[in-house]
Amino acid sequence: MPNDSSPSPQPDRRPLIAFAWLWVGAPLAYGLYELVQKATQLFTG
Amino acid sequence: MSPPVAPPDWSRWLVPPAALSVHLSIGQAYAWSVFKPPLESALGLSGTQSALPFQLAIVMLGLSAAFGGTLVERNGPRWAMTVALVCFSSGFLISALGAAVEQYWLIVLGYGFVGGIGLGIGYISPVSTLIKWFPDRPGMATGIAIMGFGGGALIASPWSAQMLESFGSDSSGIALAFLVHGLSYAVFMTLGVLLVRVPRGERPVTGGPSAVEGVQVSARSAVRTPQFWCLWVVLCMNVTAGIGILEKAAPMIKDFFADTSTPVSASAAAGFVALLSAANMAGRIGWSSTSDLIGRKNVYRVYLGVGALMYALIALIGDSSKPLFVLCALVILSFYGGGFATIPAYLKDLFGAYQVGAIHGRLLTAWSTAGVLGPLIVNWIADRQEEAGRHGSSLYTLSLFIMIGLLAVGFVANELVRPVHARHHIPAQREAADAERQQPESAA
Numbered sequence: 469m470p471n472d473s474s475p476s477p478q479p480d481r482r483p484l485i486a487f488a489w490l491w492v493g494a495p496l497a498y499g500l501y502e503l504v505q506k507a508t509q510l511f512t513g
Numbered sequence: 514m515s516p517p518v519a520p521p522d523w524s525r526w527l528v529p530p531a532a533l534s535v536h537l538s539i540g541q542a543y544a545w546s547v548f549k550p551p552l553e554s555a556l557g558l559s560g561t562q563s564a565l566p567f568q569l570a571i572v573m574l575g576l577s578a579a580f581g582g583t584l585v586e587r588n589g590p591r592w593a594m595t596v597a598l599v600c601f602s603s604g605f606l607i608s609a610l611g612a613a614v615e616q617y618w619l620i621v622l623g624y625g626f627v628g629g630i631g632l633g634i635g636y637i638s639p640v641s642t643l644i645k646w647f648p649d650r651p652g653m654a655t656g657i658a659i660m661g662f663g664g665g666a667l668i669a670s671p672w673s674a675q676m677l678e679s680f681g682s683d684s685s686g687i688a689l690a691f692l693v694h695g696l697s698y699a700v701f702m703t704l705g706v707l708l709v710r711v712p713r714g715e716r717p718v719t720g721g722p723s724a725v726e727g728v729q730v731s732a733r734s735a736v737r738t739p740q741f742w743c744l745w746v747v748l749c750m751n752v753t754a755g756i757g758i759l760e761k762a763a764p765m766i767k768d769f770f771a772d773t774s775t776p777v778s779a780s781a782a783a784g785f786v787a788l789l790s791a792a793n794m795a796g797r798i799g800w801s802s803t804s805d806l807i808g809r810k811n812v813y814r815v816y817l818g819v820g821a822l823m824y825a826l827i828a829l830i831g832d833s834s835k836p837l838f839v840l841c842a843l844v845i846l847s848f849y850g851g852g853f854a855t856i857p858a859y860l861k862d863l864f865g866a867y868q869v870g871a872i873h874g875r876l877l878t879a880w881s882t883a884g885v886l887g888p889l890i891v892n893w894i895a896d897r898q899e900e901a902g903r904h905g906s907s908l909y910t911l912s913l914f915i916m917i918g919l920l921a922v923g924f925v926a927n928e929l930v931r932p933v934h935a936r937h938h939i940p941a942q943r944e945a946a947d948a949e950r951q952q953p954e955s956a957a
Binding site: 506507510511 | 668704780782
């Protein structure tokens with residue numbers, strides 16, 4: 469017999485957390501890559 | 514719009530990306546210089562004219578953060594992020610129209626005025642919410658968001674340049690670039706609007722501290738305390754000193770080593786400027802997180818005290834060693850970023866989380882002031898020194914010593930910060946108001 473008083477299962481937030489961090493992390497990684505490319509000119513330029 | 518309350522199972526690690534989606538977008542403001550040369554050639558503008566949209570945007574940032582802070586606290590972070598999204602994106606769309614019909618005033622109005630309101634409201638929108646979600650690590654939490662403002666320019670600078678290269682640098686190419694910026698930032702910021710939530714209870718971390726425990730001071734009372742003005746001076750001096758280096762970084766490193774056997778080329782100077790941006794960003798998250806461990810007052814002692822020492826090293830022996838010059842400049846820029854990112858947590862320590870976003874907004878007028886002071890001091894003095902026939906590192910010696918003096922003033926202001934007097938606390942104000950209400954009754 470099912471127990472009606474048992475709490476409903478909590479949704480797993482981990483995929484949403486991963487998506488959200490990827491959303492902001494990907495453009496930031498692009499910006500950092502471009503920055504590193506430019507910064508190396510200090511040592512090679 | 515009522516503040517969106519988080520469901521019981523909501524993760525607090527969803528709030529920093531929400532904040533970042535806004536700060537990474539509005540940080541584009543620091544990459545405005547990419548649009549300057551194409552605008553100058555397409556619309557026949559002078560350098561001063563093409564800087565107008567950026568300057569107005571920064572003024573509007575300060576004004577809207579100062580005057581809109583209370584509204585942000587009242588309506589919550591989702592309302593604030595929506596306003597930021599609408600204003601910032603509309604600013605680009607109005608600018609696109611302006612470029613398309615070659616009416617420059619529309620670009621000034623769109624990017625500068627409307628977009629600038631988006632900058633100010635967006636900048637303060639996640640501060641109070643992050644502090645409430647991370648009462649155990651407020652420095653780290655606000656450091657992540659404010660690091661995003663520095664990161665926004667890193668993304669926008671190459672992205673906008675590539676777009677102008679593809680679309681062309683004439684007025685229709687600029688219009689198309691503005692249009693793509695407006696639409697892209699609207700989509701990107703939507704994540705923040707959808708994800709942001711205020712914590713359900715006062716204690717979002719099990720067993721952790723509460724964000725609304727202890728001293729609570731309203732924004733209106735905070736500006737009447739000496740603590741607020743001490744922090745205003747601290748921020749203003751720290752930012753002025755940082756801008757002093759940032760403003761003249763490329764010519765400065767070239768002038769310092771012009772008469773040596775290893776002069777610095779233009780591309781190496783550009784690399785130096787990029788490295789300073791990285792230090793600025795790293796300082797925002799690194800030093801702000803450190804403040805959670807060593808305390809806010811101590812971390813500002815480091816920014817202002819060690820910062821002054823770094824300036825002294827550059828002024829006295831900076832031209833004798835390139836690595837020493839670069840290292841000192843990187844440390845100064847990391848303190849500059851750290852100063853920005855740690856201030857919300859310092860405000861929370863002194864005034865509580867109650868209206869910390871609004872208080873932070875009012876304090877940002879120090880940034881606007883420093884934005885005028887820093888470049889003015891360095892450029893004016895460098896011009897006078899050049900007129901006096903000086904060259905090389907001696908062009909900057911006086912400016913550097915003035916920066917040391919400013920940092921010393923900031924250091925003293927930080928030392929003067931004491932806990933806020935109980936008469937400014939919220940319960941004390943309520944008691945006073947109650948007493949006032951009771952007086953006429955008892956008199957009657």
